[in-house]
Amino acid sequence: MNDETWLNHFDASKASFKWFFIQYGFENEWNRLEELRKRNQVKRMKHIMNTVWSELPETVFNSKMNPEGWSNFIALLN
Numbered sequence: 001m002n003d004e005t006w007l008n009h010f011d012a013s014k015a016s017f018k019w020f021f022i023q024y025g026f027e028n029e030w031n032r033l034e035e036l037r038k039r040n041q042v043k044r045m046k047h048i049m050n051t052v053w054s055e056l057p058e059t060v061f062n063s064k065m066n067p068e069g070w071s072n073f074i075a076l077l078n
Contacts, residue, residue, distance in 0.1 A: 013075075014033075017068075019068070020067065021033075026055075033045055033048055049073070
């Protein structure tokens, strides 16, 4: 997926996964994502999202539990 398409997917789905950034203490990372989005910095956005992904509790954030927005979030990491 090219950067423009990726950014469109991010824009369309970000509301569905913003909650877990805030609830799990990644508000600074969320704010950084929003800043980077304004500058179309896909690579840097993906880096932040991968970091958050690795730090979220695996017992909650997995394909079996599939919390709201999780599949949208994961789709952006690929």
